[in-house]
Amino acid sequence: MLDVHASRTASSLQTGAAAGRWTIGDARKIYNLPFNDLLFRAQSVHRAHFDPNAIQMSRLLSIKTGGCAEDCGYCSQSAHYPTGLKASKLMEVERVVAEAQKAKDGGATRYCMGAAWRSPKERDMETIVAMVEGVKALGMETCMTLGMLTPTQSERLANAGLDYYNHNIDTSERFYSEVITTRTFADRLETLANVREAGIKVCAGGILGMGEAIDDRISMLVTLANLPAAPESVPINMLIPIPGSKLADQPPVDPIDFVRTIALARILMPQSHVRLSAGRTEMSDEMQAFCFFAGANSIFVGEMLLTADNPGEDHDSALFRRLGLKPMALQAVQPEPAE
Numbered sequence: 001m002l003d004v005h006a007s008r009t010a011s012s013l014q015t016g017a018a019a020g021r022w023t024i025g026d027a028r029k030i031y032n033l034p035f036n037d038l039l040f041r042a043q044s045v046h047r048a049h050f051d052p053n054a055i056q057m058s059r060l061l062s063i064k065t066g067g068c069a070e071d072c073g074y075c076s077q078s079a080h081y082p083t084g085l086k087a088s089k090l091m092e093v094e095r096v097v098a099e100a101q102k103a104k105d106g107g108a109t110r111y112c113m114g115a116a117w118r119s120p121k122e123r124d125m126e127t128i129v130a131m132v133e134g135v136k137a138l139g140m141e142t143c144m145t146l147g148m149l150t151p152t153q154s155e156r157l158a159n160a161g162l163d164y165y166n167h168n169i170d171t172s173e174r175f176y177s178e179v180i181t182t183r184t185f186a187d188r189l190e191t192l193a194n195v196r197e198a199g200i201k202v203c204a205g206g207i208l209g210m211g212e213a214i215d216d217r218i219s220m221l222v223t224l225a226n227l228p229a230a231p232e233s234v235p236i237n238m239l240i241p242i243p244g245s246k247l248a249d250q251p252p253v254d255p256i257d258f259v260r261t262i263a264l265a266r267i268l269m270p271q272s273h274v275r276l277s278a279g280r281t282e283m284s285d286e287m288q289a290f291c292f293f294a295g296a297n298s299i300f301v302g303e304m305l306l307t308a309d310n311p312g313e314d315h316d317s318a319l320f321r322r323l324g325l326k327p328m329a330l331q332a333v334q335p336e337p338a339e
């Protein structure tokens with residue numbers, strides 16, 4: 001049997017219905033289950049909370065590209081590395097709303113807008129608020145990723161109708177300073193708390209393949225699962241090594257390890273949308289299918305992420321057809337069963 005907290009029963013582990021704190025030991029034991037047992041458990045948890053054949057589809061737009069003051073070792077947009085990316089200014093509101101309309105026409109239900117900032121400047125907040133209001137008026141869910149936020153900025157975005165704020169914790173607390181030195185893991189958690197306090201839903205995940213140990217991946221997921229409320233969205237990215245960046249020479253992630261991490265995310269955070277994010281271009285269709293089986297139920301659609309390639313709609317539609325998957329309608333999360 002699994003060595004879990006006394007308060008958590010074996011059946012609650014299977015359904016993920018128990019609230020509580022996970023330990024690294026609990027999570028490691030689940031991660032190391034025989035692959036078939038792990039996937040069976042993850043799929044069982046998934047089915048208890050979601051339509052197993054529905055995938056939430058988001059679209060991402062870079063509203064301000066490059067020239068970022070932060071030194072994230074994985075990022076093409078950091079001004080600290082010679083990645084060759086051309087920086088651009090904050091986009092105009094009209095253009096952002098027009099792009100969101102196109103995304104909606106293409107089936108996306110959530111529009112994610114990302115700016116390469118350490119944190120937004122006060123002078124940009126008015127434009128940002130107008131973008132949220134404009135996209136919201138199209139009937140789409142809105143998400144932004146703008147770097148660190150103060151409580152006041154979080155409240156302003158909440159009042160504008162922002163649904164989600166993305167702020168990844170990237171990796172474990174232990175490994176964090178190996179990847180980023182211009183801010184701390186605690187800074188990340190502080191912004192997540194500010195966003196949550198303002199009533200905005202949280203999107204927070206991380207990246208695999210930066211040289212971290214398996215235990216760092218497990219620790220990252222335990223941190224997310226143990227937040228006062230788990231993030232509603234958990235993006236799991238696979239590093240795309242960027243030439244010129246600090247992590248340009250990292251070897252690829254083992255696909256089985258990646259699928260195990262997705263399964264663990266699903267089991268630890270049963271009600272969250274687990275998103276297959278950057279790196280899908282490097283995954284085979286079979287690997288993606290395993291990820292969906294392990295509980296991933298969200299993807300980014302379109303040819304591009306912020307600055308990285310994405311499979312594109314034709315390829316995704318073909319894969320969805322082959323797997324019998326369908327786009328998830330808005331608000332399709334099933335409520336937690338009463339105990």
Ligand code: SF4
Nearest residue numbers: 068070072075078116
């Ligand atoms: S990940 Fe974000 S904060 Fe880090 S360098 Fe890139 S744009 Fe800046």
